[in-house]
Amino acid sequence: MSHPRSTPISTRTFSRRRFTQIAASTAAFGAFPHANVSAASAQRVYGANEKVNVAIIGCGGMGGSDAKSIFNTKMVNVVALCDVAMGTKHTAAIEEKFPDVPRFKNFRVMFDKMSNQIDACTVGVPDHSHFPIAILAMSLGKGVYVEKPLAHTFQEIELLMAAEKKYGVACQMGNQGHSGANFHQFKAWKEAGVIENIREVTANMNAGRRWHPWTFDEWQTGETMPDGIDWDTWAGTAAKHPYSNKLHPGNWRSWFEYGNGAFGDWGPHLLDTVHRFLDLGLPERVTAVVLDGRRELIFPMASTIQFDFPERGDEPACKVTWYDGVKNQPPRPADLEDGRKMETNGKTIYGDGITFKGASHGSPLRVLPGEKANDLASDLPRYETGSNHHLNFVRAVKGEEQTRSSFDISGPLSQMFCIGVIAQRLGGELVFDRETKQITNNKVANELLVGPPPRKGWEEFYKL
Structure with a gap:
């Protein structure tokens, strides 16, 4: 039986079915013509001094660094903290910095309860979790700042690039040097x-x-x-x-x-x-x-x-x-x-x-x-x-700039590395068709572009 990751990338189609637990207030936004103007911004006109409400997803390590950097733009309100290890030493520094902000361990619960209070989010979590968080946020009209690499598999990146066009939100991958x-x-x-x-x-x-x-x-x-x-x-x-x-x-x-x-x-x-x-x-x-x-x-x-x-x-x-x-x-x-x-x-x-x-x-x-x-x-x-990477993202959410590492730019870069990882894993030479986006000389390698089926209960993310 086929699974949500198994359809060949070149023929993959997208059907958006929103999670049943998402509140009616988070109804779908239409697509907008400019990839760097968020759906939320298109409905809401920000004043010159109005701040962007940001949720921090991943509060330790690089996620914690992103939290500090985006706060230092002085253009955001941090309105939610989310980390699977919330309450442990891994997240202590960020919890101390934002003591009165609601805390969550599950990003789905956070969006369920607070979606209408969030304009954008940072995603600073392990590589394999970039995709589900980012695509859910995008489907809800939120701008997303996603740490590098963009996602774990070639196809997940393909889906995120398509979602950027579909949902019209401001997207930035966290390769900070791309604003340096x-x-x-x-x-x-x-x-x-x-x-x-x-x-x-x-x-x-x-x-x-x-x-x-x-x-x-x-x-x-x-x-x-x-x-x-x-x-x-x-x-x-x-x-x-x-x-x-x-x-x-x-x-x-x-x-x-x-x-x-x-x-x-x-x-x-x-x-x-x-x-x-x-x-x-x-x-x-x-x-x-x-x-x-x-x-x-x-x-x-x-x-x-x-x-x-x-x-x-x-x-x-x-x-x-x-x-x-x-x-x-x-x-x-x-x-x-x-x-x-x-x-x-x-x-x-x-x-x-x-x-x-x-x-x-x-x-x-x-x-x-x-x-x-x-x-x-x-x-x-x-x-x-010009503006640093985090400031560039916040200004893009407000419709003032274009993100420099939007997914249409950072996606193919990350996909290049995904193919490289497959070569590290299998060895040998891989022949890649740039038009069909398939590895043509190694069936196992071609299947790794997609990756294994998602774990039960997590299939829905590949249908957003």
């Missing part, structure tokens, strides 16, 4: 022809990962779950395994079933501007060149994954190679200054006779020494920066 100096610099240099004819890019993440010390490749059981955790909601659409501190908090990123490894964690910070301004889209071939310490359930200790992109308009074919693992570094650029170390997290962009070097997030590029670099030195275009 590197964004504005890359855009200006590309438009001025400084960055052109890029045929090769390398990106590396060589810091230690959570799973590197682990010697097991099996589900950890036998631990006592701390009081107060809603473990059923934590598992969400995915399979439910017994509680383990190798899953919560933070360690979920190590497992194929819940996380997207180093790709999901650092890829959106290293390759976001390369992907966007070189118009890479989706690769036509992904190859696992190196897989060290390969395991069935947990990400490898080191991997080298090559993405091949075809010619795209005036852009030449381009090879992007990813390196993770402490000692698995890319080749040192010939133009890199003597004695200068490679970045632990960085990228190298090779053009015609010129090489650009950069780190992650919003760090600007620098031009490596060389004859062409010397010629360019006095002619590099200036650029200005």
